[in-house]
Amino acid sequence: MSWGRAMPDRPVVAVAGATGAVGREMLAVLEQRAFPAARVLALASARSAGRTLPYAGGRLTVEEMTGESFADVDVALFSAGAGISRQFREAVTSAGCVMIDNSSAFRMDDDVPLVVPEVNAAELARHCGVIANPNCSTIQMVVVLDVLRRLAPITRVVVSTYQAASGAGQAAMDELHGQTRDLLDGRDLTPSAFAHRIAFNCIPQIDVFLDDGSTKEEWKMVVETRKIMGEPGMAVAVTCVRVPVLRCHSEALAVEFAGPVSVEDAARALNEATGVTLLDDPVSQTYPMPAMLEGTDDCYVGRLRADVSVPHGLQMWVVADQLRKGAALNAVQIAEALLGR
């Protein structure tokens, strides 16, 4: 089975969860990329209905999302949490609307393509109404790994993340700022969006714990990477850590290959790749940093060097804006790829 209905050239687009950090970024990306929408709907919970959001020089009035919201919609970008995505899946797809879902609800379902357009846009051909947008920290890693595996097969990846507050939503970004000020001013702190204080701290837990001692975020980076790259046995070791940074995720990668890959060849391949920018000049102390890349679209790579602790290894540092390539931009790129089919 696959989706019979073709996407019109100028589709009606809905953003579900439009008032959230990712939802608002989705509207910004649609506008900035001049997505050829016939119309854009901003959907959210009843609580947010009636609010207005900026779009294309005007304001969109937020509508309450109901089962009837999708009657005339061609593509719906969902970022309202896994529960909401599950709740509305049937209403969306039975209306003939394609759901591009930023939540983790359907990512590992066999009939749901998990897509990073630079890596596996071909997967879109087999969708049945739902396409999943991967986890933010997974996206920026696979964009880079996909370029590198063209040079030699990848045998293992060890990755440590330095993840921004934005991955936990707008409230978490606000908490980072407010809590930091409270701390500097000597006021008492009461963590809410995070389990622990995030100001001037690192929290080595993102999402819930699984029985094997890993977190769900770490598990996602393993299983989603395998699915997107089409390498079900790929060895991936992950540690996910929240750091007091606003909206770009950073990752330290140690990549092992089946054969030799020179730093020069890797740099050339990354330089030529779509969606990747190499920012790597030790002499001028140039490398990607999360605070300097807010609002950018590419996956930025720096600190590229040989890893001589294995026969064939490279180490690098990858930064991307969690709200852009890690979420909103990738979802819009999927919608663009559907248009182009």
Next chain:
Amino acid sequence: MSWGRAMPDRPVVAVAGATGAVGREMLAVLEQRAFPAARVLALASARSAGRTLPYAGGRLTVEEMTGESFADVDVALFSAGAGISRQFREAVTSAGCVMIDNSSAFRMDDDVPLVVPEVNAAELARHCGVIANPNCSTIQMVVVLDVLRRLAPITRVVVSTYQAASGAGQAAMDELHGQTRDLLDGRDLTPSAFAHRIAFNCIPQIDVFLDDGSTKEEWKMVVETRKIMGEPGMAVAVTCVRVPVLRCHSEALAVEFAGPVSVEDAARALNEATGVTLLDDPVSQTYPMPAMLEGTDDCYVGRLRADVSVPHGLQMWVVADQLRKGAALNAVQIAEALLGR
């Protein structure tokens, strides 16, 4: 050749660089551990002479450090930078005083033991007047690795660090605080202690770059780990990153072994080890975090779990106070070990 002179039971101690972040912590550690000093001298540059520092309920007057400062001193704890250590080495040792040096000046010299007492206190027997205190991020890693290698030989370690501002000194700690407030208040920022803005950022560079694309901090973690552990061929892959945290370093470790090591056995060994505290309870979201461990002495381990991406692997998260075990405490522990000989 080795050092002929025995350490008196109640030695005269000098702290060289007493006004710095590590120097002041050295004084605090000497006091807190009731180090049996006959007398403690606070030495610093002419600029700081005459200042007073708290010690043992009173105040020490800072004296200008000169070649004559060490005439009656038995042990000098140096933390004034590699240049100062090189400049004063001859004056210190020719006065019959043992130099315990926190700088990187002599760490890799063949005739200088590089000591973490929990790991290689026996090395102290061969000192010739100078003993080097290792790099902060190295110390907390080798304390843990030394415990684990008793279970099976370690074949490789991949480590990513999350290093605090304190590693760059008091001015860097002040810069983190002041710059964060400036940023929240919308004022212009001018980085000084760091090459780039540190507030709400991660800087993937610590110390200078080497020709192979690694930083000197990363190189230190490789070569110092090998020297301390007495394993010259040990495979270690390192990425060192500065994060906006005040004074505890964190490290994500992926450790590979030559044979099976269960999580249970590793946890038991770490629990029983001197200088290590296991803080690891996913159910209660308990794990080491840098903001919560300021002023502590142990190396804290959490997030201990199997790494199934290799035949025999463990992953973990290690946090220690950079100014305590990473610097001042380890130096004082070396002095205590000399007393005990």
